[in-house]
Amino acid sequence: MQIGVDFGGTKIEAAALTPEGGFLARIREPNPGTYAAAVATVVHLVDRIEHELGRTGSIGLAVPGSVSPSTGRMRNANSTWLNDRPFREDLEAALGRPVRLANDANCLALSEAVDGAAADAPVVFAVIVGTGCGGGLAVNGRLIEGANGLAGEWGHVALPWPTVAEVPGPACWCGLHGCLETWISGTGFQRDHAAVTGQVLGAEAIITAARAGDIAATASLDRYIDRLARALAMVVNLVDPDVVVLGGGMSNVDGLCPSLIARMPRHVFADSVVTRIVPARWGDSSGVRGAARLWPVDGPGPCARGMTHDR
Numbered sequence: 001m002q003i004g005v006d007f008g009g010t011k012i013e014a015a016a017l018t019p020e021g022g023f024l025a026r027i028r029e030p031n032p033g034t035y036a037a038a039v040a041t042v043v044h045l046v047d048r049i050e051h052e053l054g055r056t057g058s059i060g061l062a063v064p065g066s067v068s069p070s071t072g073r074m075r076n077a078n079s080t081w082l083n084d085r086p087f088r089e090d091l092e093a094a095l096g097r098p099v100r101l102a103n104d105a106n107c108l109a110l111s112e113a114v115d116g117a118a119a120d121a122p123v124v125f126a127v128i129v130g131t132g133c134g135g136g137l138a139v140n141g142r143l144i145e146g147a148n149g150l151a152g153e154w155g156h157v158a159l160p161w162p163t164v165a166e167v168p169g170p171a172c173w174c175g176l177h178g179c180l181e182t183w184i185s186g187t188g189f190q191r192d193h194a195a196v197t198g199q200v201l202g203a204e205a206i207i208t209a210a211r212a213g214d215i216a217a218t219a220s221l222d223r224y225i226d227r228l229a230r231a232l233a234m235v236v237n238l239v240d241p242d243v244v245v246l247g248g249g250m251s252n253v254d255g256l257c258p259s260l261i262a263r264m265p266r267h268v269f270a271d272s273v274v275t276r277i278v279p280a281r282w283g284d285s286s287g288v289r290g291a292a293r294l295w296p297v298d299g300p301g302p303c304a305r306g307m308t309h310d311r
Helices: 035-053 087-095 104-115 180-184 186-197 203-211 215-238 256-267 283-292
Strands: 002-007 011-017 023-030 058-063 100-103 123-129 133-139 243-247 276-279
Touching: 002 035, 002 104, 002 283, 011 035, 011 283, 023 035, 035 087, 058 087, 058 104, 058 283, 087 100, 100 104, 104 123, 104 133, 104 243, 104 283, 123 215, 133 180, 180 186, 180 215, 186 203, 186 215, 203 215, 215 243, 215 256, 243 283, 256 276
Parallel strands: 002 058, 058 100, 123 243, 243 276
Antiparallel strands: 002 011, 011 023, 123 133
């Protein structure tokens, strides 16, 4: 039995999967927002599932940020109280067994590459465009994490092909300016609309206004789509994936995938672009499903370089 835990900013969800990918159990609790309490919540969720099903399972976690290959401690998490903590080791001590961790966007990529919207595609790039912005890369159903554990981490590269008005870009929490996260996350979309119009609205309200014909909201949505298309064109130029899978709240915008496909070719260094852009099949379930898949049913692990989950 594979147990996955999706460690989100507001909730922590645990689920157990059958070898075929069916849900055996699924529960969630609010994220308490402090380190010791969060460790205890993960343990409690796993205990509940195993008690309900009457057996133990392997445990994988989808986490914000990543584990440093050099220190084994958490880094780059927007839940900053996780950073510089030995999260995996503390969970293993509390649960009494090995635990595998991977970035939440990596878990999205793995989930969708195994049995999701990109099943059987050789090269899959998955992106989360929600409160933040993350990416993950899977090749032949296995995660690619890289020498520094950073493969797919596109949220903190600069917006490509910027206009004069987009330079130097907004300040990012990472200390740089103009990172993709400040432009193409849902938060970045809201910030841009407020900066141009003076209206402080949520992403959903802006999109609703755009669909109703509001000129300012339509312009904000158009800028957003153009920036996301440029960002994905950069990925195609670097990685050339067969499929790009979109997850996160902004992936739910009606007509987003066709609009991106139409705009990308201008920036792709090729005579034609056949990369597919699709929404995640499993939606917000992909995180917990990918976390469970960090422990395969059989065979080698799902990671080309297992730095973030194995010693």
